[in-house]
Amino acid sequence: MSTLTSPLIHPRPFLKWAGGKAKLISQYTPYFPQQFRTYHEPFLGGGAIFFHLNQQHAVLTDINQELVNVYRCVRDQVEAVIDSLNNHQQHHQKNQQIYYYQIRATRFQTPVERAARILYLNKTCFNGLYRENSKGGFNVPLGRYKNPKICDPELLYAAANALKTARIQVSSFDQVLAEATSPEDFVYFDPPYHPISSTSSFTAYNRYSFHQADQVRLAQVFRKLANWGVQVMLSNSDCPLIRDLYQDFLIHEIKAARTINSNARKRGEITELLITSY
Numbered sequence: 001m002s003t004l005t006s007p008l009i010h011p012r013p014f015l016k017w018a019g020g021k022a023k024l025i026s027q028y029t030p031y032f033p034q035q036f037r038t039y040h041e042p043f044l045g046g047g048a049i050f051f052h053l054n055q056q057h058a059v060l061t062d063i064n065q066e067l068v069n070v071y072r073c074v075r076d077q078v079e080a081v082i083d084s085l086n087n088h089q090q091h092h093q094k095n096q097q098i099y100y101y102q103i104r105a106t107r108f109q110t111p112v113e114r115a116a117r118i119l120y121l122n123k124t125c126f127n128g129l130y131r132e133n134s135k136g137g138f139n140v141p142l143g144r145y146k147n148p149k150i151c152d153p154e155l156l157y158a159a160a161n162a163l164k165t166a167r168i169q170v171s172s173f174d175q176v177l178a179e180a181t182s183p184e185d186f187v188y189f190d191p192p193y194h195p196i197s198s199t200s201s202f203t204a205y206n207r208y209s210f211h212q213a214d215q216v217r218l219a220q221v222f223r224k225l226a227n228w229g230v231q232v233m234l235s236n237s238d239c240p241l242i243r244d245l246y247q248d249f250l251i252h253e254i255k256a257a258r259t260i261n262s263n264a265r266k267r268g269e270i271t272e273l274l275i276t277s278y
């Protein structure tokens with residue numbers, strides 16, 4: 001049985017997640033609201049901003065059921081998750097090629113087994129991607145890591161502690177309208193970004209894909225919350241659609257590293273947008 005022996009570290013994301021905001025926090029800091037009571041993150045992903053703020057009252061949601069199950073199990077059964085992950089780590093070290101694909105193909109029944117499977121795949125798959133085929137099966141190949149840290153108990157305990165009083169559920173982003181209603185609420189939206197060009201790669205069609213109509217719906221939700229006095233912040237790509245949808249709000253430019261590009265000319269820095277209602 002796992003136990004915690006050292007003091008808790010400051011929590012940070014325990015999953016690699018596309019679009020993670022950990023590296024942008026210092027640029028975001030001036031734009032967080034001065035005061036609020038409840039933090040809402042409707043596109044939770046890796047939860048970098050949640051862990052940074054470490055707010056006791058939090059409502060964390062995402063449309064990805066497997067992801068939400070991981071957070072709930074880390075919150076409620078962290079020791080069992082750690083034990084299961086340690087078990088994966090031992091088997092992975094013996095024969096990663098066979099073990100990875102065996103676990104990828106297995107549908108576990110209990111929430112803890114399902115959570116440990118996602119955590120294991122996240123630490124060992126190519127680039128920590130989360131991608132599913134049309135039948136909902138995880139289909140990312142094994143990544144090339146010499147000795148991946150599959151189980152990090154210190155980090156998981158810190159996350160469990162930060163999540164202790166959070167409400168965590170599966171829902172689409174518009175459900176936030178039923179939760180955040182006053183200036184005491186701070187909502188941070190980090191949706192899948194709108195593609196900056198037609199060749200951008202993040203428009204793959206699957207059940208988590210996010211289209212122009214979703215961006216428009218999200219802007220309507222943002223406006224509604226802002227009209228109620230809720231403090232709202234949103235990240236997105238710097239492109240005409242997003243600048244147009246949020247023209248009535250404050251638009252701040254953020255410098256981010258481009259995601260890895262095989263074309264050397266396209267590497268380097270890129271501008272992203274951070275939009276606030278306040």
Ligand SMILES: C[S@@+](CC[C@H](N)C(=O)[O-])C[C@H]1O[C@@H](n2cnc3c(N)ncnc32)[C@H](O)[C@@H]1O
Nearest residue numbers: 019020021043045046047048063064172173190
């Ligand atoms: C860019 S990621 C969030 C990154 C995260 N905030 C971080 O810092 O690591 C976007 C997330 O939105 C979720 N998502 C996609 N469509 C959604 C929808 N309609 N409602 C709620 N969540 C959705 C995806 O499952 C994914 O986890």
